[in-house]
Amino acid sequence: MRDWRLLDKGFKTAVENMALDDVILECHAGGLVPNTVRFLQFSPPAVLVGYHQVVEQEVRTEYCETRGIDINRRLTGGGAILFDSTSLGWEIIASKAELAYSATFNKTKMFEEMSRGALLGLRSLGIPASFRPKNDIEVGGRKISGTGGTERGESFLFQGTLLVDFDVETMLRALKIPVEKLKDKEIESVKERVTWVGWELGYVPSLDKMKKALKAGFEKAFNIRLTEEGLSESEEKLLKRRLPHFRSSRWINLHRRPVDDAAEAYAVTKTPGGLIRVSLSLERRPSLIKNILITGDFFAFPSRAILDLEAKLKGATLDEIRGIIHDFFDAGEILIPSIAPDDIVDLILEAARKTEYDRLGISLAEANHIYTVNGEGVEHLVGDYDFLLLPYCAKLPSCEFRWREGCARCGKCSVGQAYELAEAAGLTPLTIQNFEHLMATLRRLSQQGAKGYIGCCCEGFYCKHQDDFDDVGLPGILVDIDDQTCYDLGLERQALNGTFESQTCLRIGLLSKLVKNFSKGRRRCPTST
Numbered sequence: 001m002r003d004w005r006l007l008d009k010g011f012k013t014a015v016e017n018m019a020l021d022d023v024i025l026e027c028h029a030g031g032l033v034p035n036t037v038r039f040l041q042f043s044p045p046a047v048l049v050g051y052h053q054v055v056e057q058e059v060r061t062e063y064c065e066t067r068g069i070d071i072n073r074r075l076t077g078g079g080a081i082l083f084d085s086t087s088l089g090w091e092i093i094a095s096k097a098e099l100a101y102s103a104t105f106n107k108t109k110m111f112e113e114m115s116r117g118a119l120l121g122l123r124s125l126g127i128p129a130s131f132r133p134k135n136d137i138e139v140g141g142r143k144i145s146g147t148g149g150t151e152r153g154e155s156f157l158f159q160g161t162l163l164v165d166f167d168v169e170t171m172l173r174a175l176k177i178p179v180e181k182l183k184d185k186e187i188e189s190v191k192e193r194v195t196w197v198g199w200e201l202g203y204v205p206s207l208d209k210m211k212k213a214l215k216a217g218f219e220k221a222f223n224i225r226l227t228e229e230g231l232s233e234s235e236e237k238l239l240k241r242r243l244p245h246f247r248s249s250r251w252i253n254l255h256r257r258p259v260d261d262a263a264e265a266y267a268v269t270k271t272p273g274g275l276i277r278v279s280l281s282l283e284r285r286p287s288l289i290k291n292i293l294i295t296g297d298f299f300a301f302p303s304r305a306i307l308d309l310e311a312k313l314k315g316a317t318l319d320e321i322r323g324i325i326h327d328f329f330d331a332g333e334i335l336i337p338s339i340a341p342d343d344i345v346d347l348i349l350e351a352a353r354k355t356e357y358d359r360l361g362i363s364l365a366e367a368n369h370i371y372t373v374n375g376e377g378v379e380h381l382v383g384d385y386d387f388l389l390l391p392y393c394a395k396l397p398s399c400e401f402r403w404r405e406g407c408a409r410c411g412k413c414s415v416g417q418a419y420e421l422a423e424a425a426g427l428t429p430l431t432i433q434n435f436e437h438l439m440a441t442l443r444r445l446s447q448q449g450a451k452g453y454i455g456c457c458c459e460g461f462y463c464k465h466q467d468d469f470d471d472v473g474l475p476g477i478l479v480d481i482d483d484q485t486c487y488d489l490g491l492e493r494q495a496l497n498g499t500f501e502s503q504t505c506l507r508i509g510l511l512s513k514l515v516k517n518f519s520k521g522r523r524r525c526p527t528s529t
Contacts, residue, residue, distance in 0.1 A: 004094075006215060006226040007038040011085070014046035014070035019246040021075050021091070021157060023238045028093050029153035032234045035098055037117075037218050037226055039211055040089030040159075046070035047174050050078040051150070051303045052295050055253055057277075058176050069174055073252055076148035076159060077299035078135070078274075082174050086165040088207065090118060090214055092158045096151070098222075111135045114158040115147055121217030122162075125210065127200045134273070134338065135299070142195035150303045162214075163196035165204045264291075266368040267351035270463035273338030274298035278347045282355055287318045294344065298336055305334035318352055321345060353377050360517045366510045371462050373469045373476035382517050383475055387445060388422040388429045389438070389455035390415055391481065393504045395431070405431050414506040418456075421508075425515045427454070435465070442472040450474060454514060456481055456506050477514060479507055 009020070017040050027033045049058050051074055058080040064071055069082075083089065092114060112131045119137060122129040122144070129145075132138045137145035137160065149158040198204040215226055231239070245251055268277045280292040292313050300306050309328050316324055322345045328334060329341045354367035356378050362370075372380050394415050395402045407429070409416040415431075422429040432438045432455075445453065452475035459480055462469075469476065481504045 002035075002098075002222075002224045004035040004037060004222075004224045004226050005033070006228045007036050007231070008211065008228060009038075009231075011041045011043035013044070014042060014048065014072035014083075015243060015247045017042060017046075017089075018048070018072050018074065019239055019242045020235075021159075022246070023235050023242055024093050025075070025150075025152050025155055025157045026238065027232065027235050028095070029155040030234075033232050035094040035224075036092075037215070038091040038093065039214075040083075040091065041085070041207070042070070042083045042087065042089075043085055044068050044070055045082065045084040045170075046072060047080060047082050048072055048074050049080045050074055050076065050148070050297055051254075052077050052298065052300065052306055053080060054293075054295050057295070060174060060176055063173050067170075067174075071252060072246070073254060074148070074159075075157065075303060076150045077297070077303065078146065078148040079297035080175055081146065081161055082167075082171040083161060084167055084170065086204070088162045088164055088210055088214075090160050090162065090218075092117075092156075092218070094156060096154050096156050111147055111149070111158075114149065115145075115160065117218035117221035118145060118147075118160055118162070118214060119217070120220055121210075121214035122197075124213045124216060125197070125201065125205065127197065139195050139200055142193060144195050144197070144200070148299055149301075151301055162210070163194065164210070165198040166194065166196040168194070264368075265351040265354045265364060267347050267354070268459060268463060269343070269347055269350075270466060271298075271339050271343050273336055275463060276339065276343065276347055278344070278351050280348065280351055282318075282352060287352065289313050289316050289318070289321070289348075292348070298339055301335045309334060313348075318349065321348055350376065357381065360513065362510070362513055362517075366507075366513070369480035369507060369510060370514075371478040371480070373478060374473060375475045380475065381477060381514065383452055385452040385454055385475075385477070386428060386450045387453040388418060388427045388511075388515075389432050389441070389453050390418055390429060390506070391456055391504065392431050392433050394418075394456070394481070394506050395503070397503060401431070403433065413503065414508050417508045418506055418511060421512055421515050427515070439468060439472070442469075442474055446472055446474045452476055454479070454511070456511070458504070479510055479514070481506060 007024070012020070024033065024036060024038065028036070047059050047064055047069055049055055049071075055061065055071060055073075059071055061071065111134065115131050115137055119129050119131060122137070127139055127144070129137050129139050132143075135147045136143045137147065145160045145162045147158065147160040149156060151157070197210065218224070219226055264279045264281050266277070266279050268275065274297045276294065276296040276298060278292065278294055281290045282288065283290055292310050294306050294310055309325070312324055312328060313321060322342075325341045325345050353376060354370070355364060357367040357370070358364065359378055360381060370381075375383065392402055394413060395407075396413050399408065399413070401407055407416050407419045409419065419429045430441060432441065442453075454477045456479050462478055
């Protein structure tokens with residue numbers, strides 16, 4: 001049986017906890033400290049973004065600042081989380097050799113193995129937890145702990161966050177989710193996807209009891225003996241030097257500022273490895289990448305490799321990017337589980353094509369709200385289309401046509417304008433009630449020989465169902481919806497059932513331009529009807 005250190009420094013600020021992650025990993029990589037299991041607690045509460053995320057895209061900063069919620073950045077990838085004063089974090093810092101790690105090791109399998117100690121600890125408390133790929137611990141299908149990892153030299157850090165007595169409303173308001181119209185029942189819907197120790201047990205165990213259970217779980221999972229010790233002298237000295245860095249805007253923002261939609265091209269996709277966003281600015285002639293930002297909730301090993309890849313792409317032509325990205329992956333400079341080099345290449349090219357939309361009078365800011373289905377480029381935007389698909393959630397909740405086809409043209413929502421645009425261009429407007437209705441409608445239109453469609457949906461829906469749109473095989477143009485959508489509010493289940501009660505708003509100005517260009521394209525095609 002091997003001896004490892006158990007480190008428990010109690011409540012710390014976000015700055016202190018994030019700096020300690022870096023310090024312990026650095027010292028371990030230098031052979032200065034033993035393999036370690038660490039517990040983390042935060043006071044005050046903190047929002048922590050993943051290493052590759054942009055703070056302004058993920059966090060309601062004003063809300064956090066006015067309520068004393070710290071904002072900081074993790075060493076690990078993944079999505080933004082709220083770490084309140086009841087949450088309990090756990091970490092494993094160990095050598096790759098101890099973890100049977102290799103460059104080709106299946107990361108999902110590794111995440112599962114590294115989560116085993118927490119699983120055993122939760123089960124000993126009476127919570128039937130299990131692992132859910134790619135990196136969650138769940139109870140009955142509801143997430144109770146997210147996990148993630150990073151590496152440095154021959155050392156690896158793996159961490160998880162255990163929800164203990166969770167404040168769902170604060171989480172929804174601290175993270176970038178529009179919730180001005182949230183009702184009690186809508187907050188309850190979030191609880192269908194997450195759970196916490198207090199909910200599962202009917203009471204909140206003491207922190208001491210939970211720590212003992214996790215400690216025993218880690219000891220059993222890794223066949224180790226954990227002995228509580230403090231920081232080494234090396235760690236204490238390095239911590240003092242590193243704290244200013246982790247307190248700085250340079251670290252918290254990591255120079256990963258959101259792009260100005262008016263000047264930057266943007267594209268997003270959902271992959272098995274997570275969401276990827278690409279933002280880039282280009283020199284038009286020749287087509288050189290002036291600046292590029294690759295962000296998202298994916299995991300990359302090592303974490304800074306994405307920054308290195310961005311640096312290699314600056315100044316490159318669009319013709320060169322495929323070779324640069326493949327060479328970067330082939331050289332072993334980066335590993336992103338379940339994301340292939342061409343996923344990034346294709347997304348960059350998709351963003352770059354949007355700079356050409358200005359030929360149609362569509363600004364780059366508007367182009368960033370357009371998604372193409374089964375086609376690409378300017379030519380796709382002037383194709384021949386038959387239908388305009390509109391979401392029921394854009395109609396007034398009180399409208400008699402909310403749950404059925406038709407429009408009263410009352411002028412109280414944007415749908416009436418969309419109907420008028422469609423009819424003037426010879427398009428048939430259809431109201432979509434839910435996902436199943438959408439798929440059934442697209443398949444029916446495809447079987448009937450429809451040429452294609454223009455539709456409206458939110459970014460979240462598009463990302464989740466890209467493959468479903470593509471599989472139907474029907475050409476389409478999708479326009480992002482303004483205002484609060486079911487995906488913004490975390491109410492996908494209501495939308496799926498057709499019971500989402502809030503109202504969204506269509507981008508009528510952009511729809512008008514698309515329909516105008518479509519009409520021009522139709523006039524250039526004598527065989528069109």
